Each structure stands twice: as structure tokens, then as C-alpha cells.
Amino acid sequence: MGVYISEKIWDFDLQAALAEISEQRREQALKFKHEQGQRLCVLAYQLLKEGLRQEYGITDNPIFDYNEHGKPSIVGHPKIYFNLSHCKEAAICVISDKPVGVDVECIREFKDSLVNYTMNDEEKAEMSRSDNPEATFIRFWTMKEATAKLVGTGITHDVKSLINSTKYKYTTVERQRYIYTVCEYL
Structure with a gap:
């Protein structure tokens, strides 16, 4: 299991980061009214991308499928489990080969x-x-x-x-x- 956490909410170019993520996640991030929410949404996704690259060698932007309660999974990778969360201080991603919550x-x-x-x-x-x-x-x-x-x-x-x-x-x-x-x- 890998835990990826960052407090660097203001340490990246938001517009550049939005251009580097999936359209699906970009749309989700832009639904946040305030820049801080957008940044946290993007940062959590960036942590997932980093973890997928480090642990599985996956470099493509992950696309999510959602269950009836909104729990995401990665399309094409049913054996990779992850969960994302953020608050105003940090974003976190956990990746595992078993179901996980954070x-x-x-x-x-x-x-x-x-x-x-x-x-x-x-x-x-x-x-x-x-x-x-x-x-x-x-x-x-x-x-x-x-x-x-x-x-x-x-x-x-x-x-x-x-x-x-x-x-x-x-x-x-x-x-x-x-x-x-x-x-x-x-």
C-alpha cells in the first residue's frame, strides 16, 4: 500500500496542472467555486498519478468509473484500489491491491x-x-x-x-x- 500526501496546495501552476490531467478530472475540479477547492482536487489527482507511476508504471491519466454511491475505480485496472481525500490543509491518495478508504x-x-x-x-x-x-x-x-x-x-x-x-x-x-x-x- 502506498500513501501519498501533500500540503503544497499553492506550490504549482493551476492552469498548467489542469491541462495535464484528464478531461473528466478537469471538469470535476472546475466545479469547485473557489480556487483552493480546485487546487485540492487537482493535487489529489496528481498524487494518484504519481502513485500509479511509481507502483505500477502507469503513465496515462486515469479515468474513473463510479459505483452507485460515488466510489471511484480506475477504468481498465480493476485490481488497483485507491481512495482520495482532501481538506483545506492537505490532499491525500492511498493506493493498494486491496480495497481501501482514506x-x-x-x-x-x-x-x-x-x-x-x-x-x-x-x-x-x-x-x-x-x-x-x-x-x-x-x-x-x-x-x-x-x-x-x-x-x-x-x-x-x-x-x-x-x-x-x-x-x-x-x-x-x-x-x-x-x-x-x-x-x-x-
Whole structure:
């Protein structure tokens, strides 16, 4: 499995990068209203291209097919699994020979209503004991989102029960301003 992450959101020529990606991804990037969203969308795709080149020798722009819940796969490469995510601080891509999910989120304040909707009692208790409840919340949230992306359904059912350490393996990394989690089947 390869994890590719970049915080260099503003360190490339957006117009040149848009010209080097697939038309499909360019259209998706240009749907973002603000330049930062466009850059993050392009950067995540560039990370995928880099990973495909390094791990598989693939140099063509990948074209995506999507399942009914929006989970992408690469046309012509059914045995290559990947997942993309971005937040305002970073973009990430994970590539594997097995299904995989990833989420990256900025550490920030949260509302109690969101905690009550998304976290179970054990998670809430851990957050209340934490020296940094914001980071603890984001750690749990990225685990839940990465799980939903691994399964390929998105968050369509009980969010409180998404984390399952007997079924999934989680790798969570905390950086100064964001946290990311990679989720795989055991």
C-alpha cells in the first residue's frame, strides 16, 4: 500500500496542472467555486498519478468509473484500489491491491449537536477525557469516513457504529493541523 500526501496546495501552476490531467478530472475540479477547492482536487489527482507511476508504471491519466454511491475505480485496472481525500490543509491518495478508504480532516472546533449525532457513548467518553477533544473528535471522524469510503457506501447508515476494530485495520496519523486515517479490511 502506498500513501501519498501533500500540503503544497499553492506550490504549482493551476492552469498548467489542469491541462495535464484528464478531461473528466478537469471538469470535476472546475466545479469547485473557489480556487483552493480546485487546487485540492487537482493535487489529489496528481498524487494518484504519481502513485500509479511509481507502483505500477502507469503513465496515462486515469479515468474513473463510479459505483452507485460515488466510489471511484480506475477504468481498465480493476485490481488497483485507491481512495482520495482532501481538506483545506492537505490532499491525500492511498493506493493498494486491496480495497481501501482514506479521510483527511483539519483539526477544528465542533458542535455538540454533531458529536451527539455521530459519536457513540464510548467515543464521547474518550473525547471528554482527552486533553485535546477537537483532535480526538477528528480522529474518530476520519476513522468513520475512511470506513464508509472503504465499504463504498458513503455515510448512509448509523454513523455511531461505523468504527469496527474487529473487521477493519485503522492507521491514523496526526499532524499539526490535520489528521488522516487509512482503513483496510483485516
